[in-house]
Amino acid sequence: MSKDSQKAINAADYEKYSSPIPSREYIMGLLDEPGKTLDRDQLGQLLQLVSSDDKEALRRRLRAMERDGQLTFDRKKGYSLLREDDFIEGLVIGHPDGFGFLAQEGAGNDIFLHDSQMLKVFNGDKVRIVMSGVNQRGRQQGQIVGIIEKNTSHVVGRLIHEEGDYFLQPENSRIRNEIDIAADQLNGAKAGQYVNVEITEYPCNRFNAEGKVVEILGDSMAPGMEIDVAIRSHDIPHKWPKTVLDEAAAMPDEVKDADKLHRSDLRHLPFVTIDGEDARDFDDAVYCEKRKSGGWRLYVAIADVSHYVVPGSALDQEAEERGTSVYFPGHVVPMLPEVLSNGLCSLNPHVDRLVMVCEMAISRAGKISAYKFSEGFINSHARLTYNQVGALLASPEKGLGKQVAKNHHAVVPHIHALHQLYAALRTARTKRGSIDFEKQEVQFKFTKGRKIDQIVPVIRNDAHKMIEEFMLCANVATAQFLEKLNLPALYRVHEGPGEKKLTNLREFLSERGLNLAGGDKPTPAHYDLLLRSINERNDAQIIRMMMLRSLSQAEYSADNQGHFGLAYSAYAHFTSPIRRYPDLLVHRAIRSVIRRSESGSKLHRVLKKFTGMGSDPVHRIKNATPLEEGKSYPYDLDKMKTMADHCSRVSRRADKAGWDVEAWLKCEYMQDHVGDTFSGVISSVTNFGLFIELDDTLIEGLVHVTALNNDYYQFDAAQQRLVGERTRTSFGIGDTITIRVVRVDMDQRKIEFELA
Incomplete structure (x- = not known):
């Protein structure tokens, strides 16, 4: 070894290694020229390394420098320095099979990460990688060289x-990482129990992650365990900070008389709420009356959460972080403390409540001709359920319908008026071409000990559809209001189908002799026309599912891009501020306009021009105290863009947590049905088997290809079928089938079927 090389050895390396060699910095200096590459032998010669021990030390050092993102290696050329533009940053997405991907913001294809790379990070980490070639399938893959931002503190x-x-x-x-826990870090936990573990050491190349038990959730089959696990697995905030509880405790039990001042008194109007049997938070109440000139006047009164939850308060900060209430079977994690969500803000019957009202004039043809927003207070005349109203409308002379007519006779004429308005709105919806998927849902029924007892289909009646149409009207009026005033706000947007998904859908439909009109740019009307043509088919549910899969997911945006599925040019969420933060933001925007200066201003002229109203589309009460705009609505466009991303993310998080709980409960339910037979339809086909969705319960399980033992089956990707080589028997999406339950894997949430 040369004298220069000896001088380049770190003093500490003499103590650490038996054969110390020059430092990393010295080796990097030898390569510090653009485009310069040297292989290991060339570096060894420059360093004048002779002994086999020194050469082995160099090999190890170079591998370590490659691992740590200092060098990159090319088999043909050798080693070269990694420079700043060689690094790629993104988020790690784990896959259940152990490998993963790096997702780059704004980039198209994700970069593959081998299982070995995933062992040193967690799903969701923000990392820096370098490209390391292609895998066996020809997909670009990367090597992780550093973690920029750790995503996981608890598992x-x-x-x-x-x-x-x-x-x-x-x-x-x-x-897929295993997290080691020392015996003295168990804190009383026992094997088999579900626990919450704090990560004390992140994983690395040589060692697993380490952690300590900070919370014992309990045994796997304990009642409600599926919800406790989902809440923590998805990092759903579920504990109220003391500052939030203190603010909530300071709220009055009932609406103060002072809070009713400068609001429209609408208590004489027979508003009613219509919700599910188990609902506790009532966001909306409705009332309509026929207009002398024809058509209807529809009032949608929504709980005025914005009066109580002011920007910047502890309640507001917590509501923003949560973003939405999360609903599980038999349990809810609310966005607001129950004193507000179930009490002061909830439109409970026969008590005064503050509301934000959207009053709309609707023509005989079911079109909104005018709208007006106001602050008011109401006294709900009845708390009704979907089942009650559905029975009243369908069978008023018998059973539940007759009982409702007797107990709520004062509001029955108004319910019929609402139903007549609904008929006009449905006709208008059909003409507009809104997509009506009528997706089937299920309800879980439990024993007193919360053991899953039944899974039954939810039957949607006219009461469900009626309230849905009224909420759509209010949301559309709101979006038009926000857009015309050019207020920074959140819209609910939904894009049409992408090219690849549309191609896949057309191939699927052609297999069944169906066609989606519209060419490369089908409209919602084309989707709806096809949906209405398949209602009598046995495979209608699967066709609906495939059509739904072809569409993107709705999200929040500060930029109005319209709503493809509903066929609206503008759409926003106004009707659920108790359980959705975007709705609360929208209420604040409307309220900031109501409490601005009186008519005659430039704002007034703009409102008249764009809405066609003879007066402001907001109703102001004389002498109402104006709100300071910067405090009542302190949001600009950049803030709204940030809010849109956050609210979309927490909405998806709530959905995923709900799906996890449903999967758990379905597996638990099927444990008692191993060996039983059920009918269903093939919902998906892969090269490894058939996914079957059972009728009524919508439980999905797999018939593995090895269980199709009467033939050898080949996967036809183009036709989405498994075809037997000898018998030519085929199985495709939408085929009806009878199966037997073979096995339930609670750990993996998987159910295995075989053909019956």
Whole structure:
């Protein structure tokens, strides 16, 4: 070794290594020229390394520098320095099979990450990678060189004890890392229990992650365990900070008389609420009356949460973080404390409540001709359920319908008026071409000990559809109001189908002799026309599902892009401020306009021009105290863009948590039905088998290709079928089938079927 090389050895390396070699910095200096590459032999010669021990030390050092993102290696050329533009940043997306992907913001294809790379990170980490070639399938893959931002501080899962060691098996299937837990870090937890573990050491190349138990959730089959696990697995905020509880406790039990001042008194109007049997938070109340000139005047009164939850308060900050209430079977994690969500803000019957009112003039043809927003207070005349109103409309002379007519006779004429208006709105919706998927849902019924007892289909009646149409009207009026005033606000947007998904859908439909009109740019009307043509088909549910899959997911946006599925040019969420933060933001926007200066201003002229109203589309009460705009609505466009991303993310998080709980409950239910037979339809086909969705319960399970033992089946990707080589028997999406339940895997939430 040359004298220069000896001088380049770090003093500490003499103590750490038996054969120390020059430092990393010195080696990087040898390569510090653009485009310069040297292989290991060339570097060894420059360093004048002779002994086999020195050469082995160089090999190890170069591998370590490659691993740490200092060097990149090309088999043909050798080693070169990694420069700043060689690095790629993105978010890690784990896959249940152990590998993962790097998702780059604004980029098209994700970059593959091998299983070995995933062992040193967690799902959701923001990392820096370098490209490392292509995998066996020709997909670009990367090598992680550093973690920019750690996503995971706690992991929920089941505590496993094997060969004297404890580790956590994460509940999140996207986390495949085992997390080691020392015996003195169990804090009383026992093997088999679900626990919440705090990560004390992140994983690395050589060692698993380490953690300590900070919360014991309980045994796997304990009542409600599926919800406790989902809440923590998806990081859903569920504990109220003291500052929030203090603010909530300071709220009055009932509406103060002072708060009713400068509001429209609408208590004489027979508003009613119509909700599910188990509902506790009532956001909306409705009333309509026929107009002498024809058509109707529809009032949609929404709980005025914005009066109580002011920007910047502890309640507001917590509501923003939560973003939405999260609904599970038999349980809810509310966005607001119950003193507000179920009490002061909820439009409970026969008590005064503050509301934001959208009053709309609707023509005989079911079109909104004018609208007006106001602050008011109402006294709901009845708390009705969908089942009650559905029975009243369908069978008023018998059973539940007759009972409702007797108990609520004062509001019955108004319910019929609402139903007549609904008929006009449905006709208008059909003409507009809104997509009506009528997606089937299920309801879980439990025993007193919260053991899953039944899974039954939810039957949507005219009461469900009626309230849905009224809420759509109010949301459309709101979006038009926000857009015309050019207020920074959140819209609910939904894009049409992408090219690839549209191609896949057309191929699927052609297999069934169906066609989606519209060419490359089908409209909602084309979708709806096809949907209405398949109602009598046995495979209608699967066709609806495939059509739904072809569409993108709705999201929040500060930029109005219209709503494809509903066929609206503008759409916003106004009707649920108790349980959705975007609705609360929209209320604040409207309220800031109501409490601005009186008519005659430039604002007034703009409102008249764009809405066609003879007066402001907001109703102001004389001498109402104006709100300071910067405080009542302190949002600009940039803030709204941030809000849109956050609210979309927490909405998706709530959906995923709900799906996890449903999957758990369905598996738990099917444990008692192993060996039983059921009918269903094939919902998906892969090269490894058939996914079957059972009738009524919508439970999905897999018939593995190896269970089709009467032939050897090939996967036809173009036709989405498995076809037997000898018998030519085929199985495709939408085919009806009878299966037997073979096995339920609670850990993986998987159900295995075989043909019956």
